[in-house]
Amino acid sequence: MPGILYLLPNTLGPVDAAQTDPLAQIIPSQVQRAISGLEYFIAENAKTTRAFLKLVSVSHPLTKPLQEIRISELNVNTEAAALPALLAPLLAGCDAGLISEAGVPAVADPGANLVRLAHERGIPVKPLVGPSSLLLAVMASGLNGQSFAFNGYLPTDADQRAKRIKALEDRSRQEKQTQLFIETPYRNAALLDALIANCHGSTLMCVATDLTLASESIKTQTAAKWKEELVAGKMPEFHKKPTVFLLLAN
The missing domain is CATH 3.40.1010.10 (Tetrapyrrole methylase, N-terminal domain)
Known part of the structure; x- marks a missing residue:
């Protein structure tokens, strides 16, 4: 046996x-x-x-x-x-x-x-039961937990990444589906910049970092609000930290 x-x-x-x-x-x-x-x-x-x-x-x-x-x-x-x-x-x-x-x-x-x-x-x-950063991020994001998709890593090439982000946003809007993805931790800032540059201002975005750790940070707001904060120099403290990104277009 x-x-x-x-x-x-x-x-x-x-x-x-x-x-x-x-x-x-x-x-x-x-x-x-x-x-x-x-x-x-x-x-x-x-x-x-x-x-x-x-x-x-x-x-x-x-x-x-x-x-x-x-x-x-x-x-x-x-x-x-x-x-x-x-x-x-x-x-x-x-x-x-x-x-x-x-x-x-x-x-x-x-x-x-x-x-x-x-x-x-x-x-x-x-x-066996234990922590999943993806499910924890969905739970804490306030986005659609009835329908969501994990897309792994997005392309590193800027043009391909932009196309992928727009495609995911379109899918999210059409299916009312939360889209999840991750990035190599040292590229977190570059991915957030790409999301802000390619998503509609009303699209909701969540950045969930260091889940279950003492340094945990979870924040959901519109792409427009994220852009305001980044222009003001308020970058999330997520450099080289495991982070899950989520978006939901309306």
Whole structure:
């Protein structure tokens, strides 16, 4: 009988490791307990995953010493041909945890192909509760939570990005659908500038930064209002910080 592939949530950024239970406000206790009982993990980065497991172990002792836990890497450079080997321990009966660098796996994350292969191989898949920056941003934006679409990264080429933004705004207007996207953190200011330059002044825009962290910032207002603030030199404090951008045209 195959093992279970647990989809494990991670934090969305650094936490205070000095706390009695540093993950208490982010990862439910029962989820931490499930994580602590696993001996095999599939992760984007073995080093940062070990750091996360160390945080878990503060209040939920690991089944094995940290150095004895097996961690295989799965990232954007992993070839499809390598995926079956990652699932081999599960087919042999071992439970495993798929974990992202931040938030939940298989959403804006390279783990989706592995999850699909697990289904094809008859391996049970169990998602566990934890923070998703995308859903948290939708919740906090005040925009349409009944219909929304995540579009990943927009083009870096200025002309292509402008066309994409206008297309997303048109789609949002026609379908009354909230559009979400992200950017490499050091390009956040450039993306906000592009949104303001290409969106109608009445389009609502939300900028949600460092969700669940002490530096969290969430703000929704019209593109025209964002433009006023930027002209006045009031740029959001989001440089090199994970940020979700949302828009809803009316």
